[in-house]
Amino acid sequence: MTNNNLDKIKKELQKTKEDLNDIASYLDDFLTFLPIAVCDISPAGIIIHINKSFEDVSGFGALEIVGEYLTDIFLEKSKINKILNLTRKKEIVKNQEFTLITKDKKGIIVNAFFSARKDKEGNLTGYFLGMIDISSLKEFQYEMETKVEERTKELEKSGKALMNMLEDVEEARGKAEEEKNKTIAVINSLADGLLVFDRENKLLLINPQAENFFNIKTKEIIGNSILELTKFPNLRTLINLLGVEIKGIFRKELTIRENLSIEVSAVPIVIEGEKLGTSVILHEITREKMVERIKTEFVSLAAHQLRTPLSAIKWTLKMLLDGDLGEITEEQRGFLDKTYQSNERMIGLINDLLNITRIEEGRYLYKPTLADFENIVYFVINSYQEEIARKKIVLDFQKPKTRLPRISIDIEKMRLAVQNLLDNAVRYTPPRGRITILLEIVKFHDRNEREIAFSIRDTGVGIPQDQQPRVFTKFFRGANVMRMETEGTGLGLFIAKNIIEAHGGKIWFESEEGKGTTFYFNLPIREEFTEFLKEF
């Protein structure tokens, strides 16, 4: 070899050394930078090289760990050997989870990758092991699993609580069902008929008694709205009474058919101020009506039978008092006069009884004509002038300046109503008392209607508070007036009320015992006679 060639070879060798040094430096930098912990393992399982990341993850320096067994730094020692054997066969084994025991004896979960190194002849020269610290990830996973586990336990607890609640609910439902069955049994066994409507006025319930009243089956009508119920002829009278909106009513009589009368009450079902529906109670009063009819017929018969002789007595006494049957002494006149007055009261009573029976039998026929109401009031006042003067009562009649419109009324009946009110006022007002009659027209702008308003206020004895609800019932007489005045049938206000209401009016009163009473009634101003008649 020439010196020239030798120099060339030396130069090439030097270049190669430099390249190798550069590669070594590059490799060193690369391994230092590599964020994955890498180690080289001998075929015997000894660590022979580690990179910087391995030092960071394990805490071991090369001096401490190189030359040591790989199994020494993992918790799963037998698994490491198995994986190395597997790597020998498969060359690459990925994603194996191990616990790396660090220098400070902590366990770090790592995801490990194994690769077998072989020489040209295929002999195993060692292994590469790459590791990624997934302890944070595992910690997160553990936290998540713990949370999931806790949540699962909570859910299980909630589930148990829910099951308990469900059991409670089931028990409560059972009890409610039992209560419901009891309630239904009670409702079904009620002697009264019962219909229950929901808030949309749809029929929710009808009990057997109500079915019998109307001769109708539940399944035919249940769930129908009140408007739909009008399609059933048997129910029409009831629906007409209740109205489409089901107004609240109390003990309204209804004759369903011959020999079947009921009292209807519609009561709203209200819970915590909210209307949930309406219950309609049907109480049969057929027997009461029959008894009442028999009683009325008896009273009517008795009254008629009594009136004829009383009339005969009246005219006989009249003739005696007038001297048609001869001269009478003053003493005789006194007795006859008292007898005549007693007979008159008897006739009045009989007339009242007859009026009552007519009212109750529906025979209290009205003969409406267009009349001046003011004249009626004047007429009645005039008939009481003598008595008013005798008791020195001041009577004040206040009326509008303009004439009142004529209205359709039964003059005779209306006189009777006003008379009954004035009679009471005069009768129960002490001497030198005051009676004020007020007549006016009131306008109801919301209804675009006008009414004649009548009121009569006295300074009489008044009606005891506890007895006021019975004022318009038959034979009612206040306890205070019973003590002071023996006369009076207790029928006047009952008759007056029926007359006013039959004219489409409304009657009411205000009273304070010892101070006086004011009765009011309003009458609608209706001039259409035929429309008026329909009201009866």
Place this chain on the structure above:
Amino acid sequence: MNKNQQRITKEEADKLMAIPGNVRGAVILANLEYAFQRGGEKIVEEIKERLKELTYPFDIEEIKPMEKYPEALSVLIILLIKEIFNLTKEEIFEMGGASIKLSPFIKILTKYFVSIKKCFEQAPKYWEKYFDFGKIEPAEYNEKEGYAILRVIDYKFHPLICIYHRGYFAQIAKIATGKKMIKSREIKCIHRGDPYHEYSISWK
């Protein structure tokens, strides 16, 4: 430094540095890395300072793994490390093993670690890659008994290096065999009048 500890003298250094023969920088770098890991940067600076004191200044940061440098320098650095850390014989043995652990060239040497037998057989080649003098000779290999005998011929620098080499061979045997019980003994030594060094490495 311990007062009783003997410092390397200029004469000893001169005597050592006069011995010929070169070694790859990788060996020197492994030993310096050992010193660095034990004592940090200041130890490396101290070594540099001592080399300067002994009149053999050397810019050790510039050592390249593939370049050849005097083996005497490499031995002097080992002796300086021993001096600075006041290393015991056991620690010198350990430093020999550490040079394997920290060698930048371990990456290319792993192919020799397929088996202890292959290591034993390939030892001369391995020596040649690192040294341009002397040689290593496989004398006996007994897999059944678990031992091998190696001879290092024409290598005479300092008796402490014999301990260093024991550690070195022991570490290689451990890596190659995977055995925990490794014994490395020098049964013949050139410093004791033998014609060569002979090491017995056994494992079980």
